[in-house]
Amino acid sequence: MDLRIFTEPQQGATYDTLLTVAKATEDLGFDAFFRSDHYLKMGEVDGLPGPTDAWITLAGLARETRRIRLGTLMTAATFRLPGVLAIQVAQVDQMSGGRVELGLGAGWFEEEHTAYGIPFPKEKFGRLEEQLEIVTGLWGTPPGETYDFHGTHYDLTGSPALPKPAQEKIPVLIGGHGAQRTPRLAARYADEFNMPFSSVEDSERQFGRVREAARAAGRDADELVLSNALVVCVGRDDQEVARRAAAIGREVDELRTNGLAGSPAEVVDKIGRYAEVGSRRFYLQVLDLADLDHLELIASQVQSQL
Template sequence: MDLRIFTEPQQGASYDTLLAVAKATEDLGFDAFFRSDHYLRMGSGDGLPGPTDAWITLAGLARETKRIRLGTLMTAATFRLPGVLAIQVAQVDAMSGGRVELGLGAGWFEEEHTAYGIPFPKEKFARLEEQLAIVTGLWETKTGDTFDFHGTYYDLTDSPALPKPAQEKIPVLIGGHGATRTPRLAARYADEFNIPFASIEDSERQFARVRAAAEEAGRGADSLTYSNALVVCVGKDDQEVARRAAAIGREPDELRANGLAGTPAEVVDKIGRYAGIGSERLYLQILDLSDLDHLELISAQVQSQLS
């Protein structure tokens, strides 16, 4: 089971804070540092010092880390034109020496679009499908050839399809709870399917849908990696769990029910149950980015039991 650190900087984090978490992620042996792609905080808190851009952040981290994978859960298709996104991600991949992964989603948070003057179209899923075709098509085009795409929402003619990523293939992540269109899209474009904040039972049902869609599309169901994103709150005892839960405005019992919370033994047991339904990778949502001791505890007493 791979463990990756997943952050939500729109809730309030500077680049320096994210750098500290990314360096701890690398030093403590976690597989990757991922971040959300949002421009407006959600729920309580002041969100200070303000939003950071996902791909600018990852470009900086690409130069300041050496081993960990870097990526987004999920870049919003509404934020960037697909040709521009392909260039940005390929450049960050080169800057990292080939360690980037792209999670791409339709976009859903209307308020952040309104706050920063970003169009919020009705046909988001259809646009996402065209974006996936364009981004992957640009990267797959042989050097010296050109790429054309004539869709409903985007039109590219004689694109040189440059630059190329450092990796032969940048892994593409698609995720969500949708029962029909999401599995179909994952089967066509994804290297990894991620379901966020879902129970073991719901995850098992969604993984089965994706596996069936992959088989129907003519690819092996095991050609995708299956993963979960879950909030994490680990403490050496109940008192420490309660303290960490309070720091993020949550209740321990609720976190135990809906995330990975409790003592290391409790969390290892629950991770085992996710592994039992086919989850191969967990994105641990860290909401208190100042608590690096939390990462040390997870590394020492959770991750160490999973190898």
């Protein structure tokens, strides 16, 4: 079971804060540092000093870390044209020495599009599917050849399909709760399927759909890494759990139900229940980025037991 640290910088974080957390992620032995791709805060926070761009952040971290994987949960297909996205991600992969992963989703938060003048199309899923085909097609085009694509939403002619990533294949993550189209997309394009903020039972049901879709597409279902993302709130005792829950504006009982909360033993046990239904990787959503002791506790008393 891989443990990855997952941050939500739109809630309020500078690049320097993210760098500190990423370096702690690396030093403490976690597998990866991931971040959301949002431009507007959510909920009752001030969001200061304002948003940071996901791929600019990861470019910086690519040069200031050495081991951890770096990626997004999830880049919104509405934010970037697919050809530009392919260039950006390939470049950051080169800058990192081949440690980048791309989580790509349809985009859903209309208010942030309105706030920053980003078009928010009614039909987003078709755009996502075309973006997946274009980005992976550009990366997979042999050097010296060109790439063409003529779809409903995007049109590319004679693209040199450059630059190439450092990795032979950048892992692509797809996630979500959709019962039909999402599993089909994952079966076609994904190296990993992520189930965000869901129960063991809902994860098991969706994992089954994804594996079935992979088999229907003629693919070995075991090729797909299955993963989960949940908010994390661990404490050495009940008082520490309560303090950490209060710091992120959540209730302990709600977090125990909907997240990974409680003592290290409780969290290890709950991760084990997800592992029983097929999950091989966890994205721990860390919402208090100033609490590095939290990461140390997870590394020493949760990660060490998995």
